[in-house]
Amino acid sequence: MNFNNTPDAKRPLVQMEGIDKSFPGVRALRNARLRLYPGQVLGLVGENGAGKTTLIKTLSGAHMPDAGTITIDGVQPHIRTPLDAQRAGVAVIYQEFNLVPTLTARENIFLGREKAKCSFVSRRAERRQVQRLFADIGVSIDPEALCRDLSVAQQQVVEIAKAISISARIVVMDEPSACLTPQEVKRLFAIIRDLKKQGIGVIYISHRLEEIFKIADSVTVMRDGEHVTTRPVGEITSAELIEMMVGRRLENEFPKAKTPVGPERLVVKKLCRGRAVRDVSFSVRRGEVLGVTGLVSAGRTEVARLIFGADVPDSGSIELDARPLYIRSPRDAIANSICLLTEDRKAQGLVAGLSAHENFALPNLSHWSRNSFINPKKERSAFARYVNSLNIKLADQQQLAGNLSGGNQQKLVLAKWLESNSEVVIFDEPTRGIDVGSKYEIYLLINELAAAGKAVIMISSEFDEVLGMSDRIIVMHDGRISGEITDVAAATQEQIMALAIA
Amino acid sequence: MSILRSNSRMSRFLADYGILGVLLLLCLYYSVRTLKQQHPTGEAAAEILARKISRSFESSAKVVIAAKTGRENLAFADTLNELLEKAGFKIVRSIKGDPLSIRNAFGNLADSGLRADTIATTRDYVNVVRNIKAKFPALAEVTISTPDGYLWPTFLLRANLLNISNQIAVIAIVAVGMTMVIVTGGIDLSVGSLVAFSAVVAAWLIRRTGGANASGIAMAGSCAAAIILCAVIGTFSGAMVTRFRIAPFIVTLAVMQMARGLAYLIAKGKPIYQIPDSFLWLGRGAEPFFSIPYAVILMAIIYISAHIMMSHTTLGRYIYAVGGNIEAARLSGVRVNAILLLVYTVIGALAGVGGIVMASQLKSGAPTFGNMYELYIIAAAVVGGASLKGGEGKIFGTLIGAFIIAVINNGMNLTNVESYTQKVVLGLVILGAVLLDTIKKRR
CATH class of the missing domain: 3.40.50.300 (P-loop containing nucleotide triphosphate hydrolases)
Known part of the structure; x- marks a missing residue:
């Protein structure tokens, strides 16, 4: 296998080897590895729960790996906290935003590294830089707008701007385009190409494979916490990629069935x-x-x-x-x-602190309660049917909804509304x-x-x-x-x- | 598989009620600290002595019982008489009275020539009896039997345990409501004041309807009125929270002031004492079989029903859902405002009940009642595992939390810790218990 694609014979910017990480009941990573070269865009793909996010979190200091080495630019920094990682030049844009909703876009971007003289924040200097950042990305967001008033897409842009403004050498983007419009994605790609030119390495995690083919130089596939393959995008087809991700062949991306319309x-x-x-x-x-x-x-x-x-x-x-x-x-x-499966599962679809079966039951309790007393047996067996038919991966029914992966959370929401019929x-x-x-x-x-x-x-x-x-x-x-x-x-x-x- | 499952059930139980360990450790500590020779009186003493006599004498032995007057001593004499007769002993005489009557009875006994093997008496009377017996040479052969003491922690004495339960009853009852409110992500600071308000209203109404001669119906009506009034105040707080979206902390802070002020106004600043003796039934009375105080029984009933409500009914599920994610709950069709209104009404009513129990315990209604109770009540819920972020908390966890507070207070009283020191220790224990819980959850 050839790791040394694009800028050949260079020292890797990031080299992660033999990373193991276990959580109670789950082995999230086994012997995972990843190599990123300066000026390279590495696509990182895999199904949800394949360990992509966990691998990134060991790089960003959010998790400590149980075993393995992380080398950044030839040295092995002690990364224990996200701040350590930032100092080592790693910036991560997570799927879930890390913005303070009651602060403005500008304040969020400069949070923790305010431009200040004697503790007095220089708003004007900050605002100017934010406006330039936004202009580069090609969006018009008021730097003084509160983040809670921004749309999901705009908040993501603020996240991206924040990461870019740290002037990191390694930028990790976890599903950055999920909420962006096609134009915004185009602008994002332009920015990524800019970063490339500056010798910055970008790890690009996405489920949208066409984006991987558009922007990435190489692609690393992960499955079940393990490294499957790393290849230049030119040497692999979309179908092969999917096959390696899921470990089986999928016939058709959109299996539309025609139903006679009434x-x-x-x-x-x-x-x-x-x-x-x-x-x-x-x-x-x-x-x-x-x-x-x-x-x-x-x-x-x-x-x-x-x-x-x-x-x-x-x-x-x-x-x-x-x-x-x-x-x-x-x-x-x-x-x-009438039922609605909301776009934001975490904020609107699920009660993270309740167990999977309790979430499932929330709108449907009347189906298996009498005089408002819940029949736990009926509830469990009703849920068990959906766990089977929807193939929801659970440790057990008591597992907290917040601990499920994105796909399983969506299936849980689906089960909840299917039961409501x-x-x-x-x-x-x-x-x-x-x-x-x-x-x-x-x-x-x-x-x-x-x-x-x-x-x-x-x-x-x-x-x-x-x-x-x-x-x-x-x-x-x-x-x-x-x-x-x-x-x-x-x-x-x-x-x-x-x-x-x- | 079944082992695995029971294992996870066990760990879940520990996660839910791990604080139980803290309570048991505290109990263990105070048991060791208060271990000493116990000398029971009354019926308990009679039982011990009956056993001792059965062991040391043949069942044909003849026994004289000598006891001082007084309720406890009479109970001792009668119980002993009954137990020994049942065991086949012959009771020659059962003498109850002052030293003079004992002397007369002994003289009579010596003169009659009736033979006796032993004289049974209580520990605090044994010297008197021995001195009198020495004056009658005819009784020289007769031994004296007294109940033995035994080594046992004062803390674990039944009377002390019931005392702890009775003392914490008010706080524990209101803490049920607080747990529900905290689970929804709210807080209620007004409960201490509502306890006073309820007690004052009930006492005032009783005074108006006959004072010390008030009828049972008048008392029941007064109490019900006070509880309903408190529930209405709770509903008012809930309405402020749901209708106008004011933070529960602020709403109940205001209500706390108002309720306390109203209590002072109604009582004109003085405690109301004009209450019939029969009003003590709830606070100091006990059921006849196991002599468990009625207040403790009431507390148990409230806890069991609240536990069933929270863990087995749709309402309980909705309360957890509202606290966990109010928007997701609403979008799942839960009537979140109705739920919030309800929990504030419930805590108001429970504070009312707490006030009645307190008034009954102290046979008065005073505007100073329940001072700082809101903090103890919140502490009980939080120590018991309720999260102020909402969505988390167990009813029985709160009971354990309340008992931790009660046990520390009681234990420190038994070990003669100064009351100022008690506050410091209590604060540390609350912090420690919550810290323990947090660390355990983080792992």
Whole structure:
């Protein structure tokens, strides 16, 4: 195996060898290794739970490895804390943000290394640098906006800007593009190429393989905590990569099944809420998967939240099977057989401190309780059915939801709403941050729901996913529906993009 | 597999109730520290002596019982009489009275020529009896039997344990509500004041409805009114928290001031004593079979129902979910505002109950009651494993926490630790217990 690709015969910037790491009950890493050269972009791929994030955390000082050596630029620094790693030149952008929501973007970027004279922060100098950073990335974010007021995508940009501003020699990006629009991804790639030119090594973790092929020089595949292979991207195909990641062959990325479409079930008329949702009307038919796409903050999630009662609309009406619904809370929506799988599982989908089965049971307790006394046996056996059918990987039912991997968390949320047996199922970014294998299983489930005659709404930023899985697509822009695509088979990503920015 | 499972169940139990170990260690420590010769009285003494006599004499032996007057001593004499007769002994005489009547009875006995083998008496009467017996040469052969003492920790005496339970009852009862509030991610600082408010309202109403001659129905009605009023105040706090999104800390801080002030206003600054003796039933009475105080029984009932509610009902599940992630709970169809309103109402009502128990224990209602109780109550919940971040906490953990506080107080009283030192130690133990829990969770 040839590790010495791109800048040949150079000393590796990072060399990790024989890294072992165990957590109670799990061996997260065994004999894992990784090599990164100056000016190289290394793609790091693998299913969720393959150990990518854990490996990165041993590099960033978040975890201490049980065994193995980490060499950075020829020396073996003692990395015990994230600060040690930062000093050694490692900057990591995690999947989960490390931003203080009540501080501004600028304050977050300079947190811990404020530009100050005699403890007095020089806001102007900081603001100037932040504006330059944002300009480089090509986004317009107010440096003085509170992070909690920023969208998910904007927060990610702040994270990236923060890492770049540390002027690290090694930049690790864990799913950086998950929440970015295609333009933003393009800008991100431009920045990564800039970093490359400066001799900075970039480790790029992503589930989006096409990005790996676009930006990475080499790719390292991990599976079950072990190193599988490292190859230049030119010497490997996407199919081979997937095969190595999952350890088996996947036929088709989007296994769309055609279901005969019936009469209209959910009808949304003239839904409005402030500037976020303006005059949105559409319908979903029986057995139909309606794809809803657009750029970030186009109002897609907001529409879903209105239908689900998470927010209350200013005006507009919702009908299910020609029956008008009065929805003022999620409780009303659930009672009317509507469910929403939120995009942010951690903040909205799951109670991290409750066990998996308790999360599963939350909206469904009435199914197995009498006079409000829960029958634990029925609850467990109901959940066990889903654990089996959805192939949820759990130590046991008592495992805390917060300790599950992204894919398993999403399956747990899925199980929870499948049990509720809703007639309208709204998916918001159902495959964000989820590994290839789990993605496929979720697509199959979407098919099943449609085949069972449900009305399915699938909100997604990934145009290929929308194209691959929907029967009909609506595109949103700035709170309005900017276009509808009925002939999905003939549609292209460019066509969607044109509607999205219209 | 079954071993593995029971193992994980065991470790889960330890994780949930690991603080139990701290309590047991404290009990062990104070047991050792207070180990000394115990001399029981009354019926217990009679039982010990009966056993001793059965061992040292044949069952045909003739026994004279001599006891001082007084409730305990009479109980001793009667119980001993009964037990020995049951064992086949012949009771020649059972003398209950002052030294003079003992002397007369002994004289009578010596004159009658009735033979006796032993005179049974209590420990504190033995010298008197021995001196009197020495005056009658006819009784020279007769031995004197007294109950033996035994080595046992004062701390572990049944009476002391019941005392601990009775003393902590008020705090423990309110701590049930505090656990629920803390599990939802809130806090309630008003409970100490509500205890006083409830006691004062109940006492005031009893005074109005007949004072020392108030009827049982009047007392029950007064207590119910006080509890309902406290529950309403709790609902008010809950409404402020849910409707106006004011931090629970602030809301209940304000309510704490108001409730305490109202208690002073209603009582006009003075304790209210005009309460019938029968009102002591709850605070000082005990059930007849095992003489467990009614207050402790009430506490046990509240704990068991709260535990069932929190771990086996949908409501309990929702309370944990609201505390764990209020948004996820809401999006799962949980009526989060109703849940929050409910837990603040429950803690208000339980503070009301606590006030009634306290009024009954002290046979009065004073606006000074329950001072600083909110802190002890929060400490009990937190020591018991409740997390102020919400989502975590067990009802029985809180009971253990309350008992840790009670045991430390009681143990330090038994070992004559100064009350100022007690505060320092109590603070350290609270900190230590929480620290232990945190370290254990981090690993």
